[in-house]
Amino acid sequence: MTVDLEQFLIVGALLFCLGLFVALSKRNAIGVLMGVELMLNGVNLTLVAFARFSESDAPVAGHVFVAFVLTVAAAEAAVALALVIAIYRFRETIDIDKLNLLRS
């Protein structure tokens, strides 16, 4: 019994696609943010799998990239949730179907 690169890539791809579905289909702004986090996790899993399995001079580059993705994800989550709270304060809703102020 062996586990190879392909299996990890398939799990990462499925995680990414589930996240994409959540991000595109959820009505709640926080739900959309959860989808984005799932997508980032799928990509991170793929990067670490490549760092472990692929033939490379500097496999640590994959880990460095994942560390940066984690940093940017933390910054993104903080700003996005502050935006959600600010939008709720002004519009009394975070339903993205009702946030159509820019539609003339």
Add this chain to the structure above:
Amino acid sequence: MEGSGPTIAFWVLAIITLGAAGGVVASRNLMHAVLMLVLCFLGVSGFFLLLSADFLAMAQVIIYVGAISVLMLFAIMLTPAVERDNGETRMIAPALLLSLALATVFIFVAVDTNWSTVTTDPGLTATDLGNALLTTWVLPFEIASVLLTAAMVGAIMLARTEQEEAEDELS
């Protein structure tokens, strides 16, 4: 990756992670969705351990499970209970179609490509990651710290109320 131990660990983690991600899609209550998301993040950190990325597994637990999910719970608590519905928009059919198409393409590419893989573990530790971050990638590292500061200040500015701003201007 040889042997039955890693194989069993892989399949258990795959079921936990993908099952929890499916739970995020399926659960109607946003609170339950966040709890499912936490389980999914823990599964991914287990994958990192399986791929011998020890530092990243710990960082995943601290940042995602510790910080981001708690932040999400706070955001849900600060908006009232009527907003906790986790329903879908009318875009559910195109979203499903696009995700399925993308999943098909990704899986086809992953299986069909002849990856040039190595069987031995490169044995990357936290020391290697630290050395790489402070030598080759020191500029992006510094930029990331500036980004974090800017995001923190921005989040505080966005989330405070007009009343608090007025009080600050008076003092």
